[in-house]
Amino acid sequence: MTISSEIQAAARDLLADGQVEVVIGYELGSRGRTRPAFITEARDIERLVWNQACTHNLTTYLNARLNPGGPGKPLPPGQAPRRAAVVVKACDSRAINVLLAENHFEREQLHVIGVVCEGILEGAGMAGDLRSARQLPDEGSGQLQARCQRCTERTPLVYDTLVGERLAQPAPSHPSAPDDLQRLEAMSPVERAEFWLAQFDRCIRCYACRQACPMCNCPSCLYERDDSLYVGMGIRLDEKRTFHLGRAFHLAGRCIGCDECERVCPMEIPISLLNRRLAVEVEANFGHRAGMAPVPPPFVSVLSSPHSGG
Amino acid sequence: MMFEPKIIAYLCTWCSYTGADSAGIARLKYPSNLRAVRVPCSGRVSPELIMRTFDQGADGVLVLGCHIGECHYDTGNHRTAKRVPVLQALMTFAGLEPERLRLDWVSASEGERFARIVNEFTEGVRLLGPCAWRQRRVWEQHLDLQDALDGAALGEAGGAA
Numbered sequence: 312m313t314i315s316s317e318i319q320a321a322a323r324d325l326l327a328d329g330q331v332e333v334v335i336g337y338e339l340g341s342r343g344r345t346r347p348a349f350i351t352e353a354r355d356i357e358r359l360v361w362n363q364a365c366t367h368n369l370t371t372y373l374n375a376r377l378n379p380g381g382p383g384k385p386l387p388p389g390q391a392p393r394r395a396a397v398v399v400k401a402c403d404s405r406a407i408n409v410l411l412a413e414n415h416f417e418r419e420q421l422h423v424i425g426v427v428c429e430g431i432l433e434g435a436g437m438a439g440d441l442r443s444a445r446q447l448p449d450e451g452s453g454q455l456q457a458r459c460q461r462c463t464e465r466t467p468l469v470y471d472t473l474v475g476e477r478l479a480q481p482a483p484s485h486p487s488a489p490d491d492l493q494r495l496e497a498m499s500p501v502e503r504a505e506f507w508l509a510q511f512d513r514c515i516r517c518y519a520c521r522q523a524c525p526m527c528n529c530p531s532c533l534y535e536r537d538d539s540l541y542v543g544m545g546i547r548l549d550e551k552r553t554f555h556l557g558r559a560f561h562l563a564g565r566c567i568g569c570d571e572c573e574r575v576c577p578m579e580i581p582i583s584l585l586n587r588r589l590a591v592e593v594e595a596n597f598g599h600r601a602g603m604a605p606v607p608p609p610f611v612s613v614l615s616s617p618h619s620g621g
Numbered sequence: 622m623m624f625e626p627k628i629i630a631y632l633c634t635w636c637s638y639t640g641a642d643s644a645g646i647a648r649l650k651y652p653s654n655l656r657a658v659r660v661p662c663s664g665r666v667s668p669e670l671i672m673r674t675f676d677q678g679a680d681g682v683l684v685l686g687c688h689i690g691e692c693h694y695d696t697g698n699h700r701t702a703k704r705v706p707v708l709q710a711l712m713t714f715a716g717l718e719p720e721r722l723r724l725d726w727v728s729a730s731e732g733e734r735f736a737r738i739v740n741e742f743t744e745g746v747r748l749l750g751p752c753a754w755r756q757r758r759v760w761e762q763h764l765d766l767q768d769a770l771d772g773a774a775l776g777e778a779g780g781a782a
Contacts, residue, residue, distance in 0.1 A: 585714070
């Protein structure tokens, strides 16, 4: 049985006896790209697929689906909590842990279909013509995304149904992966400032990074308010820098490194570098890796003992 | 002429601001480069506020709060103690010299400690020279001009002095 048909079988069971209202998975779009699919009817189940272009982090959609009145708003009395099923990769499953720790929804509201993932191909989620316009390799070339070359998990941490052969050993990270992080660390402050200003200069503040992010779920974004006294929502360089650095800071200890923000960026800003740098810092300071368990990030708790820093 | 850095200090009203008062009462000398901003708690100093301070032309930002365990709000300074080092790492990664941002603790009676920290910090920032964090691109100049015309250049009037 292929992975696609296993996902379809799981979805069929879940929808048939009304365990969930929607199955969030992947389908093939009209131009051949793989895209998110929201399956609510049994007749649509055939649309669900799995391939190495299933790059989207579908946990992004959970908050809106499970809290239809808006985040933190209770349902009207008498209504049963919403339930949804979601297809996740190893990285996405860590996002579920973060969202659970932050009480966005209950674990019972969720049926997680975990897929053992062999890595997602570079250029996934884009139609072929766009891929060649961006000079990205063909899907046939088999080049994995950078995050997948670094991945050490492969098997989801959270799941109710596991699809695919469980890998006993975490796959070693790709040895030849170029590390931009170390290259930047080696620069002088002036060079780094120039590098980042050149990156942020391209930002058009479309907020695609924020929309694609499962952790960016504030009801009203701090960086998109025109009544703020000291956070600008304009397109000046310092305002754009504050947006990107501030967003990275808000994700510190929460970002699970799915790199969707970077993938969806139309201006190709290497946003994931900021997130990775902070993940290193948070792990060094607090010994915390986001999403490994449903525990809150370190910034919302007090110091464990005076002057310990931890 | 020697470079005079512009230093903004966020002082917690319960400890560090009173500590600055103690320094004054004791007639201790500390550099006049310091502009004190009184905040209810060092936990109020958000990362956006610190970045904004540098955006507006500060050469150094000093955040002073109560010692751990002495916070008026119990754990406000715990938040600061966790946040600022990570923000410092982030801003360093984005091109700021880490010495330009400093978090320290000063209690209400520690006037001498306050003066010492301000002296150390000011001399450190003076050695670094003017801060490059606030850079303008050519295309931003017409926005600045528009602001000046609108008379809306908040905080800029002090920057020229």
